[in-house]
Amino acid sequence: MPKLSADELRQVEASLRQLQVQRSGEGPWMELAGCLADEREELQSIGRVIREEFEGVNHADWQ
Numbered sequence: 001m002p003k004l005s006a007d008e009l010r011q012v013e014a015s016l017r018q019l020q021v022q023r024s025g026e027g028p029w030m031e032l033a034g035c036l037a038d039e040r041e042e043l044q045s046i047g048r049v050i051r052e053e054f055e056g057v058n059h060a061d062w063q
Contacts, residue, residue, distance in 0.1 A: 004012065
């Protein structure tokens with residue numbers, strides 16, 4: 001088996017990591033998408049609470 005230089009070994013390791021990420025379907029973009037979905041759910045929940053709290057309030061009374 002041929003010996004690899006340190007640089008070649010780093011390249012092989014990087015390639016293997018990239019293949020693993022592609023195969024798993026995850027990575028930084030999927031992680032970000034998951035975080036954004038969680039934030040969206042939380043904001044929608046807050047919006048529902050606000051709508052329920054102010055349901056029936058006449059906005060003209062605020063002025």
